[in-house]
Amino acid sequence: MTTELMKTVAQENLGAHIEKELEEEALKGLINPLQVWITSASAPACYNLIPILTSGEVFGPHMEISINLFDNKQAEEKLTSLVKEAQDLASPFLRSVSLCTQAEEAFRQAHVIIFLDDHVDKExxxxxxxxxxRATLCHLYGSLIEKNAHDSVRIIVGGKTFVNLKTSLLMRYAPNFAHNIIAVALGVEGKAKAELARKLKTTPSCIKDVIIWGNISGNNYVDLRKAKVYRYESAVWGPPHYSRPVLSLIFDSEWVNREFVESLKKFTATGRQFGGILAAHSIATTLKYWYHGSPPGEIVSLGVLSEGQFGIPEGIVFSMPVKFENGTWVVLTDLEDIEISEKIMTRMTSDLIQEKLVALGELINFQPYQSEYKALFSGLMPDDEKDLILSDGMSVK
Incomplete structure (x- = not known):
């Protein structure tokens, strides 16, 4: 082949390559990325959440996303820095990242909205x-969702304060999307699994089917009756799918009834151990399950609007056992032997009902069912009532 011919072929190849790239760019422009909005984006959880969202694991390897960071004007400098760091990731799954500090522009064509712990401007x-x-903020957010969000928007509420209440208020103020608003309970579930794993000298990922009932960031009930441990090193060993009941392996009932309960109550009451990593991972995992389904056969805890399942009063957001499949969730009402005593149910629902009434101005004073509820506000850990998990006749078998 002559030099002149080689030049001609090379020129043609280059032209074809450029044409192909232009076509791919044009096609790329026709594909709308998933619009993901994060509120209170200056919160530590957002910093940990962005790398997970842009990894391709949450929404899938064929989905590009655009991240929109929403916060107040005072956080603009921090958001600008966060935008640059997100761009520096050079993720193939991140089409763009931007910030927003103007409320009227929030949630434009949002496909996913992630609510982190909100800021309260006034003292x-x-x-x-x-x-x-919280009611004032959720009223604003709800109206913006109704006005600006995409018809298929999925809304997920995380954080460590008033999670159930905020979810309930968003449902009220964004009624057209109430069926697509959920509250994250996997943070509490993960904490419980980690405590159990330390006691059993195994890894938290080996523990499954811990159920979180009730108020995710307040008065809840951590149910171990269905909990299992896999790959547990003991005299009895089996294949990877072989499991053993957690309660059959913990012989220290005092630890279960006291230390374990106290640790989890301190976790939900003060939120001090609910750091950005755990919050981000819990939100991302819940989103992943929502889009791709939860592991077959596993129980997942999720805050959803009660329709009277398990004897829970209707109309309150309550954490309960579910599974994710086909882009939605299904409450596992067919589980056996998970009845909740009237005393525990009252303990969990009383505060949730009062929270909502106070938020809506229908109740002036909040009268907590238990005095330690004030710990959620004051950050103090109570000394009494530490038998939440196995009270009312429940015992370790």
């Missing part, structure tokens, strides 16, 4: 004021 002096401040 609050009581638990009631704190609750009512």
């Amino acid at each position: 609050v002096y009581s638990l009631e004021d704190c609750i009512r401040s």
Whole structure:
């Protein structure tokens, strides 16, 4: 082949390559990326959440996303820095990242909205004021969702304060999307699994089917009756799918009834151990399950609107056992031997009902079912009532 001919062929190849790239770019422009909005984006959880969302694991390897960071004007400098760091990831799954500090622009064509712990601009002096401040914010957010969000938007509420309440208020103020609003309970579930794993000297990922009932960031019930441990090193050994009941392996009932309960109550009451890594992982995992389904046969805890299942009062957001499949979730009402005593049910629902009434201005003073509820606001850990898990006749068998 002559030099002149080689030049001609090379030129043609280059032209074909450029044409192909232009076609791919044009096609890429026709594919709309998934619009993901994160509120209170200056929160630590957001910093840990962005790398997970842009990894391709949450939404799938064929989905590009655009991340929109939403917060108040005071956080603009921090958001600008966060935008640059996200761009520096050079992720093939991240089409763009931007910031927003103007409320009227929030949630434009949002396909996914992630609510982190919100900021309260005005100073609050009581638990009631704190609750009512959430109602004001959720009213604003709800109206913006109704006005700006995509018809198929999925809304996920995380954080460590008033998670059930915020979810319930968003459902009220964005009624057209109420069926697609959920609350993340996997943080509490993960904490419980980690505590059990330390006791059993195994890894948390080997423990499955711990159920979180009730108020995710308050008065809840950590149910171990269905909990199993896999790949547990003992005299009895089996294949990977072989499991043993957790309660049959913990012979220290005092630890289960006292230390384990106290640790989890401190976790939900103060939120001090609920760091950005755990919050981000819990949100991302819940989203992944929502889009791709939860592991077959596993129980997942999720805060959803009660329709009277398990004797739970209708109309409150309550954490309960579900599975994810086909882009939605299904409450596992067919589980056996998970009845909840009237005392425990009252303990969990009383505060949730009152929270909502106070938030809506229908109740002036909040009267917690238990005095330690005030710990959620004051950050103090109570000394009494530490038998939440196995009370009312439940015992380790």
